[in-house]
Every structure is written in C-alpha cells, then in structure tokens.
Amino acid sequence: xxxxxxxxxxAELATKTKMFCSCKNEFGQAPNTLxxxxxxxxxxxxxxxxxxxxxxxxxxxxxxxxxxxxSMKFDRKKxxxxxxTKGFQxxxxxxxxxxxxxxxxxxxxxxxxxxxxxxxxxxxTGKSTHTDDGKTLLDYNRAGVPLIEIVTKPDISSAKEAKxxxxxxxxxxxxxxxxxxxxxxxxxxxxxxVNVKDEEGNRHAIVEIKNLNSFRAVERAINYEVExxxxxxxEGITSSKETRRWDETSGKTILMRKKDEENDYRFTVESDMxxxxxxxxxxxxxxxxxxxxxxxxxxxxxxxxxxxxxDANVLSREQNISEYFENIVKKYNYxxxxxxxxxxxxxxxxxxxxxxxxxxxxxxxxxIKLLDLVKSGKISNNxxxxxxxxIFDSNENPExxxxxxxxxxxxxxxxxxxxxxxxxxxxxxSVEDFKVGKDRAVGFLMGQVMKKSKGKANPQEANKIVxxxxxxR
Amino acid sequence: MNINDLQKKYFxxxxxxxxxxxxxxxxxxNNNYNAFITLNEExxxxxxxxxxxxxxxxxxxxxxxxxxxxxxxxxxTKDLRTTAASKSLKNFIPIYDADVxxxxxxxxxxxxxxxxxxxxxxxxxxxxxxxxxxxxxxNPELTPGGSSSGSAAAVAGDESVLALGTDTxxxxxxxxxxxxxxxxxxxxxxxxxYGVISMSNSFDRVGIISNTVDDxxxxxxxxxxxxxxxxxxxxxxxxxxxxxxxxxxxxxxxLKDVYDVDETIHKRFDKAVQKLEENxxxxxxxxxxxxxxxxxxYTVIMSIEAESNIAKIDGLRYGExxxxxxxxxxxxMRNRTENFGEEVKRRLALxxxxxxxDNNQKxxxxxxxxxxxxxxxxxxxxxxxxxxxxxTTTALPKEKGKSTEDSYSSFDSGxxxxxxxxxNLPSISIPMNESEQGSVQLTGNRNQDMKLLNIAKxxxxxxx
Numbered sequence: 001x002x003x004x005x006x007x008x009x010x011a012e013l014a015t016k017t018k019m020f021c022s023c024k025n026e027f028g029q030a031p032n033t034l035x036x037x038x039x040x041x042x043x044x045x046x047x048x049x050x051x052x053x054x055x056x057x058x059x060x061x062x063x064x065x066x067x068x069x070x071s072m073k074f075d076r077k078k079x080x081x082x083x084x085t086k087g088f089q090x091x092x093x094x095x096x097x098x099x100x101x102x103x104x105x106x107x108x109x110x111x112x113x114x115x116x117x118x119x120x121x122x123x124x125t126g127k128s129t130h131t132d133d134g135k136t137l138l139d140y141n142r143a144g145v146p147l148i149e150i151v152t153k154p155d156i157s158s159a160k161e162a163k164x165x166x167x168x169x170x171x172x173x174x175x176x177x178x179x180x181x182x183x184x185x186x187x188x189x190x191x192x193x194v195n196v197k198d199e200e201g202n203r204h205a206i207v208e209i210k211n212l213n214s215f216r217a218v219e220r221a222i223n224y225e226v227e228x229x230x231x232x233x234x235e236g237i238t239s240s241k242e243t244r245r246w247d248e249t250s251g252k253t254i255l256m257r258k259k260d261e262e263n264d265y266r267f268t269v270e271s272d273m274x275x276x277x278x279x280x281x282x283x284x285x286x287x288x289x290x291x292x293x294x295x296x297x298x299x300x301x302x303x304x305x306x307x308x309x310x311d312a313n314v315l316s317r318e319q320n321i322s323e324y325f326e327n328i329v330k331k332y333n334y335x336x337x338x339x340x341x342x343x344x345x346x347x348x349x350x351x352x353x354x355x356x357x358x359x360x361x362x363x364x365x366x367x368i369k370l371l372d373l374v375k376s377g378k379i380s381n382n383x384x385x386x387x388x389x390x391i392f393d394s395n396e397n398p399e400x401x402x403x404x405x406x407x408x409x410x411x412x413x414x415x416x417x418x419x420x421x422x423x424x425x426x427x428x429x430s431v432e433d434f435k436v437g438k439d440r441a442v443g444f445l446m447g448q449v450m451k452k453s454k455g456k457a458n459p460q461e462a463n464k465i466v467x468x469x470x471x472x473r
Numbered sequence: 474m475n476i477n478d479l480q481k482k483y484f485x486x487x488x489x490x491x492x493x494x495x496x497x498x499x500x501x502x503n504n505n506y507n508a509f510i511t512l513n514e515e516x517x518x519x520x521x522x523x524x525x526x527x528x529x530x531x532x533x534x535x536x537x538x539x540x541x542x543x544x545x546x547x548x549x550t551k552d553l554r555t556t557a558a559s560k561s562l563k564n565f566i567p568i569y570d571a572d573v574x575x576x577x578x579x580x581x582x583x584x585x586x587x588x589x590x591x592x593x594x595x596x597x598x599x600x601x602x603x604x605x606x607x608x609x610x611x612n613p614e615l616t617p618g619g620s621s622s623g624s625a626a627a628v629a630g631d632e633s634v635l636a637l638g639t640d641t642x643x644x645x646x647x648x649x650x651x652x653x654x655x656x657x658x659x660x661x662x663x664x665x666x667y668g669v670i671s672m673s674n675s676f677d678r679v680g681i682i683s684n685t686v687d688d689x690x691x692x693x694x695x696x697x698x699x700x701x702x703x704x705x706x707x708x709x710x711x712x713x714x715x716x717x718x719x720x721x722x723x724x725x726x727x728l729k730d731v732y733d734v735d736e737t738i739h740k741r742f743d744k745a746v747q748k749l750e751e752n753x754x755x756x757x758x759x760x761x762x763x764x765x766x767x768x769x770x771y772t773v774i775m776s777i778e779a780e781s782n783i784a785k786i787d788g789l790r791y792g793e794x795x796x797x798x799x800x801x802x803x804x805x806m807r808n809r810t811e812n813f814g815e816e817v818k819r820r821l822a823l824x825x826x827x828x829x830x831d832n833n834q835k836x837x838x839x840x841x842x843x844x845x846x847x848x849x850x851x852x853x854x855x856x857x858x859x860x861x862x863x864x865t866t867t868a869l870p871k872e873k874g875k876s877t878e879d880s881y882s883s884f885d886s887g888x889x890x891x892x893x894x895x896x897n898l899p900s901i902s903i904p905m906n907e908s909e910q911g912s913v914q915l916t917g918n919r920n921q922d923m924k925l926l927n928i929a930k931x932x933x934x935x936x937x
Contacts, residue, residue, distance in 0.1 A: 042569075044668040087785045268828055
C-alpha cells in the first residue's frame with residue numbers, strides 16, 4: 001500500500017497592517033477593534049495593496065526556489081459565510097505570484113525534494129466563535145490579514161514525512177521573517193489531501209482533511225486516514241472525492257461533504273485593483289534581503305570550514321543551531337572540533353531536556369574553555385564528556401570541575417617514566433613478548449598504565465614512553 | 474439656472490443664498506417630481522446662512538459659492554441616509570464620506586439632498602426604485618430615464634443647479650438626454666469612486682448633470698483627480714489650447730438600419746450634424762463593428778460584476794435583515810429575497826449564471842475579448858479624430874410605467890452609451906435643442922476629458 005499526500009498550507013504574513021487596508025495586523029486584541037469600512041465590507045470601499053505584504057510573500061517564493069511572476073492580477077472568489085465581509089475573498093486564482101519551487105526534507109530514504117506547485121497571496125477571513133447556547137460571535141480583526149497559500153505536489157508519502165515537511169517549512173518561513181508561523185494563534189494552518197494506492201494500482205479517491213490545529217494532528221489524521229482508506233480499498237468499497245474534518249477528541253476524521261456538493265466559487269477578475277507590475281529593482285531588492293538559505297550555508301560550511309558533508313548538513317538545517325555554531329567558531333576557530341561537540345554532546349542534551357539551543361545555560365566561554373582543555377590534551381575526551389554534563393546544567397568553569405574531580409591528564413614525563421617502569425617491572429612477560437615482536441604487549445602495558453594513573457595519564461605521551469622504555473630493555 | 478447667473482444675483486444682492494436655497498426646497502415640495510429620496514434641508518440652510526455672512530464680511534468665496542448640488546443616492550454621505558434606492562439600505566446611515574463629498578464639503582457648494590435612482594443603479598427609468606419613480610420635468614408623461622433620474626430631474630426642474638450621478642452604461646447621459654440637460658461621464662477613474670456603491674466596477678464612474686457644459690467643467694475641475702482610496706483613479710490631462718473650428722475633426726458613426734434608430738432621433742441628429750458643418754466643422758462618417766452584440770457583451774460583464782459587488786449586502790453587518798430565520802443560509806436567502814427588487818435579482822441571477830464554472834465561463838471570456846477588440850477599434854478612430862459623434866439614445870423616451878416591460882430594450886437604445894463604458898472613454902451628452910428632446914453624445918480620447926469639455930462648449934454654442 002502506497003500513501004500519496006499533498007499539503008495546502010496557509011501562513012499569515014508578518015506585516016504591520018492588513019493586505020488591502022491600513023488596519024493593524026495584530027493577534028489577541030479585543031474583538032472588532034482592528035477594523036475599518038474596507039475590511040468590514042462597507043459599500044463604497046476599495047482594496048489598497050500592501051506592498052510590504054507582497055515583499056514578504058515574494059521572499060517566501062524565493063526561499064522555496066520558486067519562479068516569481070512579475071505581473072500579477074487578483075481575483076474574486078465568491079461565497080457566502082458570516083466571517084467573509086464582502087461576499088468574496090480577494091485571492092489569486094490563475095496567476096499565483098510564485099510557482100514550481102521545492103523544499104528538501106530528510107526522509108527515511110534520505111534527502112527528498114517535495115515540490116511546491118504554487119504560492120499565492122490572499123486575504124484572511126474573520127473568525128467565528130460558536131457559543132454553547134447556539135450563538136455565533138464574529139470577530140473581524142483577522143478579516144483582511146495577508147496570507148500566503150502554499151500548495152505542494154503530492155510528493156509526500158507518509159505522515160512522518162508530512163510532519164517533517166511542515167516543521168522544515170515552518171522553520172524556513174520563520175527564518176526569512178515572512179510569517180510568525182504560530183499554529184496556536186492560527187498564523188499557520190494546514191489542510192491535507194491524502195489517498196492510498198495498492199500494489200495492483202487501485203486507488204482510493206482523494207480525501208481532503210480540514211481542521212488540523214497542530215503538526216501532531218496532521219500526523220495522527222494522516223495515519224488514521226491511511227488505515228481507513230486501506231481498509232476500504234481492501235474491502236472493495238468504491239470511494240469518491242470528499243472533504244473530512246479531523247476530530248481531536250475521538251481521533252477520527254469525520255465526513256463534511258462530498259466534492260460534488262462543493263461551492264462553485266465563480267472566480268472573476270478583481271478590477272478594483274489594476275494589474276500589479278513589479279519592477280526588476282523591487283524583485284532584486286527582495287532577493288538581496290533574503291538571509292542565507294540552508295543549502296547555501298551548507299556549501300559554505302564545507303568550503304570555508306572544511307566540514308564533512310554530514311556535519312555541514314545538520315548544522316545548516318536549523319537557523320538556531322547554525323547561529324550557535326558560527327558564534328562559537330568566531331571565538332574559537334576549530335570548526336571540526338566545535339562541530340563534533342555540538343552534534344554529539346550538545347544535541348544529546350537538548351533532545352533530552354526538550355529545549356531549544358538558544359535556551360541552554362552553558363555560556364559560550366565555558367564551552368570553549370572545555371574544548372580547549374581537550375584540544376591541549378589537559379583532559380581526556382571521556383573526562384571532558386563528564387565535565388560537560390556538569391557544566392551544561394551549572395555553567396561552571398570547566399577547569400574548576402577538572403581540578404575538583406582530579407580529572408587533569410598527566411603530561412609530566414618524569415612521572416610517566418616512573419609509572420611505566422613500575423608497570424614493566426610488574427609484567428616481565430610483556431618485555432619478552434615485545435622482544436619477539438608481539439606488538440600487543442604495548443597495548444596490554446598501556447592498559448595497566450592508564451589503570452594505575454586512574455585515567456589521568458596522557459595516552460599519547462604514555463604510549464611513546466612505553467615503547468621507549470621497552471626498547472631500552 | 475446656471476452657476477454664473479445665480480452667483481451674479483448673489484453678488485448683486487438680488488437674492489441671498491439663504492433665500493435661494495429656501496426657494497429650492499420650496500420647488501422640491503411643490504413640484505412633486507420625487508427627485509429626492511432624502512433632503513439635507515436643515516444643514517443646507519445652515520450653510521447658506523454662513524455663506525451669506527461670508528459674503529457680507531467680504532471674505533474670499535470660491536467657484537461653487539452658494540451653488541446647490543444634488544447627490545445621487547448611491548454616493549455615501551456621512552450621517553446622511555444613503556439608500557441606493559433599495560429597501561435593503563432604507564435605513565443605512567454611512568459612517569464616512571465619499572471622496573467627492575469630502576471635496577465638495579471643502580467648497581462653498583450646498584448639498585441639497587440625495588436623489589432618486591433605479592435600485593443600485595440597475596435600470597434606466599427610475600421604476601426599479603424602492604421609493605417610487607421620478608417624474609420627468611421636461612415631459613411628465615414620459616420616463617425621465619436613468620438610473621440617475623433624480624439628479625437629472627432636479628437640475629431640469631430647478632431643484633438644483635448641479636447634480637452628481639453615476640454612469641455604468643449610460644446612467645448619467647440617458648436621464649440627461651430624456652430630461653434635456655447636460656450629462657457628463659468622464660474617463661474611467663477621472664473622479665474617485667471611493668464611497669460610491671459599486672454596480673459594475675470596471676464600468677462605473679461618477680458623472681455630472683448640469684444645465685450647461687461650462688457648469689460641468691467648473692464642477693469637474695473641483696472633484697477630478699487621483700485618490701489614494703481608489704487604485705483605479707487617475708489624473709486626466711490638462712488642456713489649455715483654444716478650439717479652432719477649422720481644425721476640429723469629428724467622426725460621425727454611421728446609423729445603420731440594424732441599430733433600430735428612431736426616425737425622429739435620426740432626423741434631429743442629421744439636423745445637428747448639418748449645423749456643425751455649416752460652422753465649418755468637418756464631419757466624416759465612420760463605422761463601428763460589434764455594435765449588434767454590445768448589449769450582450771455589456772450584460773455579461775455588468776451582471777457578473779454587479780453580482781459580486783452586491784454580494785456584501787447580506788444584512789449581517791448593516792442593511793435590512795429579517796428577524797426570523799432557520800439556518801445561516803436561510804438568513805442570507807431571506808434577507809436578499811425580501812430586500813432586493815426584481816431587476817436587482819434578475820441581474821444577480823444572470824451574473825451567477827455567466828460566472829459559473831459549468832460553462833467554463835465562456836460568455837465571460839468571450840465578452841472580455843470583444844471588449845478589448847472594441848477598445849482597439851475606438852482608439853484607432855480617436856487617433857485620427859478629436860471626437861466621435863452619435864445620438865445619445867437611439868429611441869425616444871417611453872411613456873412612464875412602460876420601461877420595466879422589457880428591461881433589455883433600454884440597453885439596445887443605449888448602445889452608444891455602453892461603448893464608452895466598455896472602452897473607459899469620457900463622453901458627454903448635450904441637448905440638440907432647448908425646446909425638443911434629443912441629444913448628441915460626444916466621446917473623447919481617454920484621459921482627454923478637459924479637451925472634450927472644451928470642444929463640447931463650442932458645439933453647445935453652435936447647437937443653441
């Protein structure tokens with residue numbers, strides 16, 4: 001059984017004002033305080049375009065490697081609903097501002113490109129709240145807030161991939177500053193189109209799932225739907241296109257309507273707004289304002305820092321992590337060492353504590369001090385890991401911990417020569433073995449040396465001295 | 474009465490502004506033309522008093538000093554009821570002023586009231602008005618035309634000197650013609666539409682009705698221009714030259730039989746052309762294609778646009794709404810069924826049909842194509858001629874009460890009106906004769922409204 005998933009994501013643009021009027025675009029204000037005749041749909045009003053909204057939208061277009069349309073029109077999508085003030089929504093029907101992009105995600109089969117079919121700009125609707133006594137309250141603060149709708153190709157093949165895609169998309173939109181992407185505030189919303197196909201090529205009809213309020217809900221709804229559709233397919237039930245609603249409490253999708261009962265939106269041109277023609281300079285300016293994208297960053301890490309591809313990939317994927325990494329490297333220019341520690345010890349802690357890298361207590365300075373103790377051979381890697389665990393929570397000076405716990409590695413050659421000779425004396429057989437060419441005698445003696453020094457002997461130094469002292473015998 | 478004559482009376486102390494404005498309100502009450510839906514009497518007289526004081530104190534006055542102006546009731550006036558002659562807005566008090574009203578309020582003009590019209594400007598007889606039909610002062614037995622019937626009747630019946638109307642498919646020029654006054658529909662966007670209730674928003678324009686071309690020019694100069702509230706608004710070209718009759722090039726559209734031109738109109742039009750030629754104006758005959766389908770093209774685009782523009786009138790946030798309903802859908806259905814008249818409903822149904830995806834919107838697409846072709850053809854003519862000359866309407870006004878029998882026929886006789894709305898061009902209707910009904914329509918090049926008005930002034934002089 002194969003699963004075919006496409007997503008439609010609505011993201012509110014992080015503008016100061018609404019898309020077609022100068023009302024503020026803010027979340028959480030008292031109902032119906034951010035409104036004017038235009039967004040309330042009073043007769044006689046016309047849309048004025050918010051240039052900054054277009055900028056943020058196009059920025060998103062570039063961030064997903066889309067082709068950008070320089071001349072665009074807007075359309076009216078007509079339907080009646082109380083949260084819609086004009087009887088139509090202004091959107092872009094056949095001329096989306098961005099097309100043919102993609103976002104690369106990490107999947108079980110390795111890196112995978114999820115193609116983005118189109119991105120268009122539109123206005124948000126107001127918000128209906130249904131009360132227990134059967135009333136509906138309307139708040140038009142959100143009416144006219146700028147949105148982008150991102151539509152993917154059906155390239156996603158599991159709930160897990162869908163979740164990864166959404167997480168990466170969210171990260172990217174936040175990183176470029178186009179959207180606040182807060183699902184809990186509704187500034188990011190997602191609809192899912194999903195169907196399954198069996199080995200003989202029989203397909204279940206496409207089902208659209210709405211009312212998904214979290215990434216977890218997306219994942220659960222897809223898993224539920226895949227199972228439901230697979231069973232239908234196995235039982236030979238004929239299916240038709242339909243829209244279903246995710247019900248969080250029961251953990252089920254519930255039929256809303258069959259597709260043939262759907263609205264005819266009767267799209268026509270919005271002629272109150274002339275065609276928008278974007279100048280080359282405008283487009284160029286947006287392109288230049290775009291922060292470095294992960295794929296470019298990865299390449300730079302490989303060339304500039306000589307990192308291996310795996311490390312460069314992981315470090316560049318998330319904004320917070322790459323910023324943290326670059327900050328440390330700026331002060332302590334040993335990129336591979338820094339990378340090794342971040343990708344193992346730091347990441348492990350963050351995952352365990354379920355925190356963001358920006359929230360860690362350990363200061364850059366103390367982290368760097370610890371790295372330098374390793375680098376200069378003052379402590380062994382294992383001791384350093386022990387210290388890291390302590391200072392990650394306490395942000396204490398790693399040298400202090402090292403001394404307190406007596407983890408300092410011993411480099412004193414007099415001490416080491418004495419120690420090595422003691423060990424050799426105690427193991428005469430090893431001398432014989434070494435003389436007949438059995439190299440493993442060195443390993444055995446090294447083990448004894450480390451044991452006797454309680455791990456404080458510098459292994460490299462000790463190894464050298466063991467060989468020297470053996471040769472003298 | 475025109476601006477100059479009235480202001481002369483004020484300045485010569487023959488009459489005070491207050492006296493004249495009171496006289497205007499007397500006329501309105503005595504005439505019973507039903508030209509107004511709502512009067513602005515109290516505020517108008519208050520302003521008149523202020524103006525008299527201003528004049529007495531020798532303060533600077535402006536070009537509209539003491540001039541009464543009537544406003545079509547689809548133009549929003551803050552705190553003054555605006556109904557669009559619809560039951561659905563019969564109690565609607567706007568919270569903001571249209572751009573044109575804001576501009577007028579800064580002048581010494583006096584707003585008399587809100588004029589009667591066809592409901593939501595849909596119709597050309599005033600018979601679709603929720604407030605009853607307007608009487609034609611020029612001939613009370615005949616329809617006053619429409620949709621700006623009240624504005625034309627107010628000017629023709631001495632109930633105002635100036636009036637604002639709106640013109641979507643002839644709604645200023647048609648009633649001006651039928652009431653035998655001047656009607657000017659400028660280039661699309663020349664006057665901001667902000668605060669004007671949209672009918673068909675790619676055709677709509679605010680227009681002027683007056684007794685003389687000069688009066689229209691004075692008012693146009695004050696209310697024209699780009700506005701930040703209307704993205705489609707523009708600044709038209711200035712025109713400083715004087716008109717030399719010898720250099721004037723006029724293109725007269727051939728009146729073929731297929732267009733069904735009334736014989737009387739035809740004769741009067743030929744006579745007007747003859748007068749122009751006698752004054753050394755060269756008049757060439759040109760032909761226009763697509764005239765026979767213009768009505769259909771216009772109907773398709775107009776009804777589609779009107780349907781979406783009127784969609785916001787759902788009774789939820791403002792406007793009339795029912796008390797009893799079952800579901801949300803039922804709420805919409807009842808509000809719109811009970812509060813819209815037949816003609817509005819007919820156009821909404823048409824618009825829905827033409828925009829539906831079932832026929833792949835083929836009528837809409839085809840209509841847009843023909844609109845573009847027509848634009849190119851008319852632009853081509855206007856690259857060689859200064860104006861295009863036609864009769865304003867190709868039929869005589871019907872007897873009152875007969876207009877709603879066939880709502881299509883008025884489009885047919887208004888095909889020369891429709892052309893300019895389809896092509897965004899400025900156009901003016903001037904009576905051919907003071908004593909008998911019938912007007913010529915002059916159409917100018919896009920954004921050359923000032924040139925058109927100056928030519929119209931000359932031609933007006935010749936026809937008189």
